[in-house]
Amino acid sequence: MRVHICAVGRLRAGPELDLIRDYAARFDRTGRALGLGPLTLTEVDDRKGGGMTAEAALLRRALPQGALVCCLDERGAQMASPAFADWMASCRDQGRGDLAFVIGGADGIDPALRAEADQAISFGRMVWPHMLVRAMLTEQLYRAASILAGAPYHRV
Secondary structure, rough: OOOEEEEEEEOOOHHHHHHHHHHHHHHHHHOOOHHHHOOOEEEEEOOOHHHHHHHHHHOOOOOOOEEEEEEEEEEEEOOOOOHHHHHHHHHHHHOOOOOEEEEEEOOOOHHHHHOOOOOEEEEEOOOOOOHHHHHHHHHHHHHHHOOOOOOOOOOO
């Protein structure tokens, strides 16, 4: 199952980008034997300033056709890492070819796009910077693959 992160904004060189690249490479290595990956990141940028509605249109175009769509949103379900890993495995085992995670811009995800998503998850009730959420998501993807592989990275 291919995994996609579709996000608003361009990430520039810096610690977040370094973390994302590191965890993405780890996910690709670990996930390959599990039928997970590769991980791709698609960034969209609303240069005309159309707000969440314009961002949603760009994000919809970035989503692979037929992908299971999961929005990262503060109102979404909160999962422990093992439950997240099980959910990903379930998506894979149901024969889903693509799983796409959507990360909105500074104002969040357009409510209409959020309503269209198959799933919404949250990294807690706090609001996180959308650029940092990418790093947190890639780490959780790697952690999920590690859990499914039985690797010692995740400790209970």
